[in-house]
Amino acid sequence: MIKVENINKNFGGNTVLKNVSFELQPNTVLSLLGKSGCGKTTLLKILAGLLQPDNGVFELYEQDVFSVAPQQRGIVYLSQEPLLFSHLNVFENLAYGLRIRKIEKTLLKTQVEELAEKLKLQDQLNKNTEQLSGGQKQRVSFGRALIINPKIMLLDEPFGSLDANTRVEMQELFLHVKQTINMTALFVTHDLKEALLMGNQMAVMNEGSLLQYKSIQDFSQSHQAQIKAEAEFWKRF
């Protein structure tokens, strides 16, 4: 069970996060809907340990996480930018997490190749990162995090910079991977459709406060207007 309670954060006077609390079941994905500037990136960075909260509690199976260094948390933060290591080829990028854990060479090789298979990157392995397409880069960044099977994945609009159909492709891939590997994740997006597609649970953030919905239905009631507008649009064709 993952519990977050009353996280506050303010930068030089203006409050960015106001008593943010939510719960996350293991092997579930919480979609977090929020316009840019609502504090979602700050929240994720705090959870990943890259920023310190002013106060608040973050427990993972009843152990306090804030006291643990980011390296040991097993919580990976993925931003919109793939942020690949451009001096390493695809194989080395994927293997980075294992290399620093000094995993034995042959075991590492099989793990990387297996993962590449899943992410349809098997024939890009020794290309260098500049030669990849947007979608491929995102997949490498995704794979690089998955390979160390993190406790929680924090995805900050991962498909934000992709063109329409690559985005759909990546969404399908994400769902497929979610089935095969038990993954707990927080999926941040400002696209309503993508939020509904990706998450088993829903939450909304604006101006630093977070509202978690018990179920998808509760969420859709409160977002009736938006959903209707979306449906109306498609009816015309």
Add this chain to the structure above:
Amino acid sequence: MKKRIVLALYFVITIVPLSMGFGYSLLYSFGLAGFINNGFTMAHWQKLLANSELFITIGYTIYITLVSLFFILTFALLFSWWLVLQKNNFVFNFFFLPLAFPPLIAAFTWYYILSPAGIISRIVYQFGAFTDVNEFPRLVNDYFSVGIIITHVFLIFPLFTILFVQQAKKEQMNSLKETSFTLGSTKAQFFLKIFMPLLLTKTAPLVILYTIFIFSAYEVPLLLGQSSPRMVTVFINEKMTRYNLQDIPQGHAMAVTYTVLIIGITTLFIRNIKTAQ
């Protein structure tokens, strides 16, 4: 038509003088040019190779180049690591100062800072650290060429620090650091596996360029160096203007060796750098 003329002009300025100069030195070194030579001979080359001065000189120059480069890159990486993590740091402005220094003046100033009768020795003397000036360690015109290395580091390491800081910004180094931390790497691992290799590969062309500049240094070893061993450029110049007329062809022979060496390294360098950004 206009392109033809520009091309010809370009070649006349860049390639022709170099090949004519190289040709002349080549002829001179084989006795085919110059006053005191009288016809083809291998004597000069044999003399140069025989008394191992050629190898001592080149070996010594490589030693200076590599040691200087090592300190330059270490300090540049260390300070750029600190400067990149802190945002605008006041110290960064001082890094631009040495860029205004040519080798000649850097060598002159460092001579008067490091020499036994220099600034540091006098300050240390005031503190009564030693009574006789000879106890002050030899830093200039010395065997290990400490003065030469310090001057080269002073001249070039600030430039590389600035370069690394800019390159790190371009590579979004801070975000890479955050990502790799969440992937579990420690600070040291990030520095060794990402920060250092990424910056060095991205600035490799310039590192090679400055390696050649240090290898071809003249004013710094001239002022701070010693009678033996000498750096290549000093060796060539001395052979050509020293007491024995017979040495001049040897000077040309060394000039030929040096030029071949530089052209070799440069061709390799040209092959693997991308033409334009």
Add this chain to the structure above:
Amino acid sequence: MIKKSLYLVLVTVLVLPVVVMLYLSVVNQWSFPKIFDVSISWRLWADFFSGNTSMLKSVLLSLFLSTIIASTATFFGFFVSQQLSDRPLFIKLSYFPYLIAPVVFGAMLQFYFTLLGLTGSVWGVLLAQVLFVFPYSVLLFSTFWNESVRQTAFQSTTLGATTWEVFSTVLFPMAQPWLYLCFLQCFLISWYEYGITQLIGIGKVETLPIKTMLFIKEANPHLAALSACIMVFPIVSFLIINRQLFAKKEVIA
């Protein structure tokens, strides 16, 4: 804590030479071990500014030489690299004359310069410097003439601009930082050049670096420091004024 002390050492190392140069140019009777208890006299500077020493002549000569080299090199580099922009390999040939140590390059060419009667003359030194500054300017501009610049130039011709208009309205403005940087770098290379000026000028062309070396050889640190200050201080102050320009140094590689 160690970082603080390392920064302190760093700043002293970077600033020390400038301070020492000024210190040496004003101190006199500098016998060992005197360091702080010395008599300061601005005599050398006064002589210089009153113009009765030959130093002023060297400053003017250096300025004259470096400005000509810088402007012609910038002009040459700009147009030649434009013409050669579709032949990158030719441009890279410029690395050879640029990377050879000037003093060795000079030693190899001394025969030709003597033959043409150029040794010991300002024009001889000027030509000698051209042979390795021009290639540098071509290299520097090669990073300017990339695809997008050529497209924009082509664009404005299709809109009916004459070749001169293309240059004045599109190319020169776009190349402004490069032109500025090239002029500055070529000026500096020529302003500080010693090796080839000594060889080709055989001591008759007394530029500032030659003057400085003369004083050094004479073991006269005070006059050497004075001419060093005259060479470096204008550059340091210019550099402090527009710092970012120097940051583009990696343009060349």
Add this chain to the structure above:
Amino acid sequence: MFGIYENTMKIILYSFALLFFICSCSSRKEKKETSNYTWEQITQIAQGKTVNLMMWKGDLLINKYMADYVAVEVQKRFGVTLHILEGHGNSIVSTLMTELEAKKPESEVDMIWINGETFYQLRQINALYGPFVEKLPNNQYINWESPFIAYDFQQAVEGYECPWGNVQLALIYNSDKVQNPPMNLNELEIWVKEHPGKFTIGNEFAGLTLLKSWLIHLAGGQDSLSGEFSEEKYLKHSAQLWTYLNRIKPYFWNNGKSFPASIAQMHQMFANGELWFTISNNDAEVDNKILQGIFPENSRAYVPESGTIQNSHYMGIVRHSANKEAAMVVCNFLISPEAQLKKMQPSVWGDYTILSASKLNADWQQKFKVIPDRKYAPKRADFQGKALREPAPEYMIRLFDDFRKEVIEK
């Protein structure tokens, strides 16, 4: 891809061809022979000419004497502009040689300050104009009887060089630190062992002249190496010299690992107490250095028992110079009693004259007697007996190479 290399190769070949063409063909026009002008005509031609004098500029006082006195007088009296360039020893030879190789009609350098081994090399490549010294009016006062003036490194001067000054090598020492300086090689060995790091030899002209003095001493003193260069004598005695030096080298400055490259550097180390000895080609230099405030008051000079080399330094005129007449006028002024007298003052330079007192008229003789005597340098008369003549130039050239190979690089 191949196009580029093929083009560059073509250009390199063209430049080779151009090079051969230049080397072979250019001719040189001969100027009317200067030798049959009268002195009046020569001074006439010299009016308004510029003389480029290439000389060693490593000493502040000498530069001042030339720039503030000689150049000024020569311009005032004869309308000749004297322009002084830096260059000494072999850089003069290589500059002139390049000009001869390139068959340059008029040389950039007209007059050169030289001594034995440069004179020898310039005669080898026939770069000196002469004989011209007999035509100089002041030649009549020159003390040609002294072998130290008539012969330069065992080579008869034959009018190709105009003597300018006469000096003897002397060792300068710090009299507070050194009560009785070593008089010969074994005394020196004992002394350096007792006071390590305080003595060294410069790897330049003065240092080499000291080594030559020791070589002559090892070969048996005064005329033992006179006459032609003898390979056999050289090898035998130079071997003794190198074993001696390598034995005491560890007690030298910087434990003999490196040797100062210039006399200016050695003087500076003596001045700041790093060395207790330095060497000077000119027995009177210690006076002018003390007057300039460069050397401490307690510096003294002396000539060791084993004797040191006395030699003269000369002015030469470049054969393909366009201002030979003006150069002769300058030479004549340099050997005028007035200029020689001024040069002898310790406060100016302290360089001994090449004129012979007996040939001067009475009042000049009087003036020469009354020069303020040397305070710190030894009197010329005291060490006259210990003057060794310069051996043949090959000794100097061989010593220079072998000092590097046998001592520095060992």
